[in-house]
Amino acid sequence: STATPVADFGTLFPLELTFPQGLLSPQSFTIGIVDDFEPEGIETFTLAITVLSGEVEVIQETLTVTIAPNDLGFPHYPIADVRGIDGNGVLDSLLVPCELRGVVHGFNTYPSGLRFTIIDPTAGIEVYSPVDNFNYLVEEGDSVRIRGSLQQFQGLAQILVDTLILATQGEQLQEPELVNALSEETESDLVRLKCVELVDPSAWTNQAPQFEVYVSTGTSLYLMVVDADTDLFGTEAPVGVFGVTGIGGQRDLEAPFLNGYTILPRNADDLSEPVQADFFVEDVWNTEDGPVPFENLSLGAGGYFWSFGDGTSPDTTTSPLHVFPEENTYTIVLTAQSLDGVCSDQATQEVTVVFPDTSTIGVVEPDVDTPFLFGP
Structure with a gap:
């Protein structure tokens, strides 16, 4: 009739049935209807069964099977x-x-x-x-x-x-959108969440089938899901600030459904190289020993900005020497930029700078062993 064998029904047609002579009990078989995925109307096909006695055809019955459409109830929407x-x-x-x-x-x-x-x-x-x-x-x-x-x-x-x-197959993927926060707009979208840090590195358990860790942007917390089917599973927890690319999601247990946003990285490359700012400087420094030295201990950084808290311009060298203008306690801020230049991390320390005491001058008279001291 109007249906096409194999495409619309069954995979073993034409179907041959043999009924042994004298068998009076009912016989049954199953017909598989195949959805060929194309929108179409009602289709039919006919089954025929023939009973033979020796070489003589005794009975022939036919049955028309109607395939109702199920494709027409699914309009396409963006x-x-x-x-x-x-x-x-x-x-x-x-x-x-x-x-x-x-x-x-x-x-x-x-x-x-x-x-x-x-x-x-x-x-x-x-x-x-x-x-x-x-x-x-x-x-x-x-x-x-x-x-x-x-x-x-x-x-x-x-x-x-x-x-x-x-x-x-092989279609181009969407470029991830760089975002500072997850929301309804990032749900089921490919995004890159900018500059996060693990809240609790011990939660990076590498336990199958998946584990979950909270990441912080500094202002918001989000759940990052690491699945055992990715090569990110089994790696060490990232230390420092990093970017994470993945599929945005949501897990909000009750209405209003406006919270609980998540991100699912697809592989290890979806996490950028973490950057961690760190440095060492003496707590107290006497300028008699020269400029104050700063030892940069940062990891995963591609650039640096030093702020010395004394009004001078930032320094971009790795481990600078700095001359402070006067005796004081200064707050030093090191900003380390990630290798891709997207994220940054900061480290802060104080240093107290002291100058030599020049208020007392010793004067020795000839043939006198005791100095005369002048000063306030």
Whole structure:
């Protein structure tokens, strides 16, 4: 009829059934209906069964099978069109059936099913299937078409998969957007969170299947998730200030869903080389010994700015010598820039500078052993 064998139904057609002579018990078999992924109307095909007695055809029955369309209920939208939220962070398009298309970013974080991110030119969204992987091996750069309905989990917008179509492979990935904070706008987007530091390095446990650590920007805390399927897993905890690239997410347990933003790095290269500012200077320095020396102990730095607290211009040398104008206690600030010039770290110490005491002068008269002292 109108359906196409293999493409629309079954994989073993034409199907041959043999009923032994004299067998009166009912017989049954299963027909597999295949979704060929293309929007189309009602299709039919006909099954015929023939009963033979020797070489004589005794009975022939036919049955027409109708395949109802399921593709027409999934209109295609740009991802941004289904990502709107109300004042409580609740998705406007909950339970809406649709087709979303985008390029895979990241990896599958749910091995018993699917959980990964797709991004189109307008926005990104998490793709989720709790039990079925649709025989799809998630690869970053794949262009896919996802049909399903929209839902929300802990504030994170998701599309629950009904149909997954692999369109092309090797597509260009989105360039990460440099951000200072995570928010609703960074959810399911590829971002680079600028200049963070581990809150508790001991939380870097390297325990499978994943572990979580808080990072601080200085003003906000965010959860960074490290998955065992990445080569970042098993490495040492970064010490100092670093940038982290990854997929933005959200874990907010109750409405309003406006907090709990997370970031998921995809590999070790998603963490920039940490920079850690450190230096040594004597607590008290007598200028009789010359200019004050500063020993730079910073790690992972590509440049330095020294502020001596005395009104002089910053020094950009690695380990400077500095002459202070007068006796005082000065606050020294070393700013160390990361190798990529994006992040920086600071170290602060005080040094007390003393000058020689010139208020007392000793005068020795000829043939007199005791000096006369002049002074206030």
